[in-house]
Amino acid sequence: MTEPITHTLTVITPEGQVTLNVPDGANLRQALLAADLSPHGALSRRANCGGRGLCATCGVWIEANAPAPSHWHDRIGAAFGYPRLSCQIAVHAPLLVRLVPNKIIWGKPERARRYRAQSPE
Numbered sequence: 001m002t003e004p005i006t007h008t009l010t011v012i013t014p015e016g017q018v019t020l021n022v023p024d025g026a027n028l029r030q031a032l033l034a035a036d037l038s039p040h041g042a043l044s045r046r047a048n049c050g051g052r053g054l055c056a057t058c059g060v061w062i063e064a065n066a067p068a069p070s071h072w073h074d075r076i077g078a079a080f081g082y083p084r085l086s087c088q089i090a091v092h093a094p095l096l097v098r099l100v101p102n103k104i105i106w107g108k109p110e111r112a113r114r115y116r117a118q119s120p121e
């Protein structure tokens with residue numbers, strides 16, 4: 001029997017760093033919520049789209065191994081330097097994720113954080 005593939009998810013929070021092991025293909029938002037590391041802000045914790053890619057309140061910074069955005073809303077956010085939509089990211093590699101601190105609803109853009117679309121290899 002083969003071992004299931006898992007990936008290390010390192011999460012930088014305002015309180016420190018947390019390391020999780022998640023199954024290959026895990027939804028990033030679900031993995032964060034399951035570990036009580038909500039990607040949502042104070043107001044959007046209860047009022048959000050539930051992972052449908054509509055509200056943009058689940059954004060996180062991907063600091064390493066950022067996957068190319070595949071969802072239209074995540075693609076636009078990535079192009080303009082907004083945090084990535086955690087609900088639209090499947091974990092297929094180790095990721096270093098930073099929660100957006102002091103987020104009320106959405107995180108602010110950072111031009112230096114633009115994610116370049118990666119072409120399939």
Ligand code: FES
Nearest residue numbers: 051055056058087
């Ligand atoms: S939870 Fe609404 S866009 Fe991710």
